[in-house]
Amino acid sequence: MNSTTESSRVAVLGLGYVGCVTAACLAATGHTVRGADRDEHKVLSVRRGEAPFYEPGLEELVKENAAAGRLTACTSTAEAIAEADVAMVCVGTPSERSGNIALDQLRRVTEDVVSACAGRTKPLVLAIRSTVFPGTCEQVVIPAVSGIGAISVAANPEFLREGVAVGDFMEPALLVIAGTTRQAAERVASLYAGLRVKPCFVALRTAEMIKYACNAFHALKIGFANEIGAMAEGLGVPPEEVLETLCRDDRLNISAAYLKPGFAFGGSCLPKDLRVLRYRAARLDLRLPLLESILPANDEHLRRAIQHVVDLGPAKLGIVGLAFKENSDDLRESPVVGMIEHLIGKGRDLRVYDPHIQMERIYGSNRNYILSAIPHIGRLLTGNFDDLAAWADRLVIAQRPSAELAVKIRGCGKPVLDLARGLR
Numbered sequence: 001m002n003s004t005t006e007s008s009r010v011a012v013l014g015l016g017y018v019g020c021v022t023a024a025c026l027a028a029t030g031h032t033v034r035g036a037d038r039d040e041h042k043v044l045s046v047r048r049g050e051a052p053f054y055e056p057g058l059e060e061l062v063k064e065n066a067a068a069g070r071l072t073a074c075t076s077t078a079e080a081i082a083e084a085d086v087a088m089v090c091v092g093t094p095s096e097r098s099g100n101i102a103l104d105q106l107r108r109v110t111e112d113v114v115s116a117c118a119g120r121t122k123p124l125v126l127a128i129r130s131t132v133f134p135g136t137c138e139q140v141v142i143p144a145v146s147g148i149g150a151i152s153v154a155a156n157p158e159f160l161r162e163g164v165a166v167g168d169f170m171e172p173a174l175l176v177i178a179g180t181t182r183q184a185a186e187r188v189a190s191l192y193a194g195l196r197v198k199p200c201f202v203a204l205r206t207a208e209m210i211k212y213a214c215n216a217f218h219a220l221k222i223g224f225a226n227e228i229g230a231m232a233e234g235l236g237v238p239p240e241e242v243l244e245t246l247c248r249d250d251r252l253n254i255s256a257a258y259l260k261p262g263f264a265f266g267g268s269c270l271p272k273d274l275r276v277l278r279y280r281a282a283r284l285d286l287r288l289p290l291l292e293s294i295l296p297a298n299d300e301h302l303r304r305a306i307q308h309v310v311d312l313g314p315a316k317l318g319i320v321g322l323a324f325k326e327n328s329d330d331l332r333e334s335p336v337v338g339m340i341e342h343l344i345g346k347g348r349d350l351r352v353y354d355p356h357i358q359m360e361r362i363y364g365s366n367r368n369y370i371l372s373a374i375p376h377i378g379r380l381l382t383g384n385f386d387d388l389a390a391w392a393d394r395l396v397i398a399q400r401p402s403a404e405l406a407v408k409i410r411g412c413g414k415p416v417l418d419l420a421r422g423l424r
Contacts, residue, residue, distance in 0.1 A: 019090030027065035036080035046073035078116035178207035266324035318392030321399025
């Protein structure tokens, strides 16, 4: 434990995989931890210095810290939180038949905390470590504890993988914390002060959403690797060699590149290459639902964007961006072109500005593409942003603007629909 870390009294409510690992690891870093669970087997196991289930490295931590008196367990929530500074909720949130999240255990343990805290004056941070859908803290937990001034609420989602959970806790790659107050969030963060990780302080709903985003991304990566592997094998290509080499690129592949919400993708590469993968997979009698879903997912994102523009009504629309991405004059399969086609079909009055598009300099397949899609594009284009802003009632940003253009957009005084999220 880091010498600068202040020891806290922590209650861990729920001694399943997440709760028991959390309890043992917090005790190992010097905190005094009391776990609580209705399951007597789990409680008795911890009291005997045994892990209630197999997880590499957990048995040793439970034994050592139980013997040292830093880790105890009971079946009473009231007993567990009596002297606690922080209570970490680690109960299960399984799926209902509908697929929705079941919050029965969360509600029960929250009610137990409320009952036990009647008249309490010592501050208690109730930290939700269970996986809960965005809005759960605000809609379920906070209203339940609102009558008790001593309780503040925090969200501290776990990122523990079964089989390596102890290592994930002690050497965390990510620490996310939110709270109803900054003081509550920092109180939870102090529990991890002995670990080499910098807390990410975010809003409550953001903390809850990050957990789902991480799990969905992990599932996506596994599915992607398996489908690329199946395709490679069908073509006689070593899957491991493909994916190991892919992972060597840490600028575009294994990186933050492209992981920013914005407008739909387009251009002369991504749509074309996805189509040929889908076609060739069918020839190999392979179904690759994940890869096959990428183009439809992109189309749906474009549909949502178009609907946002249509919802603006019959205003004069100034579209900023025409190429498929910023700093390019490539119009081929640009999603903006598809959006403009739809808006024209709806009778919308619009003009377009793209700093890199001059029709007299567009040629070849690029020129053929845009003239085939919008034959009168030349009449819609303006070469000057100030002219566009003066004419338009509203601006629609379909491409991330340069810093200079962003200043002009913000300063023009016109309402802005930022589809590219380039002004944030």
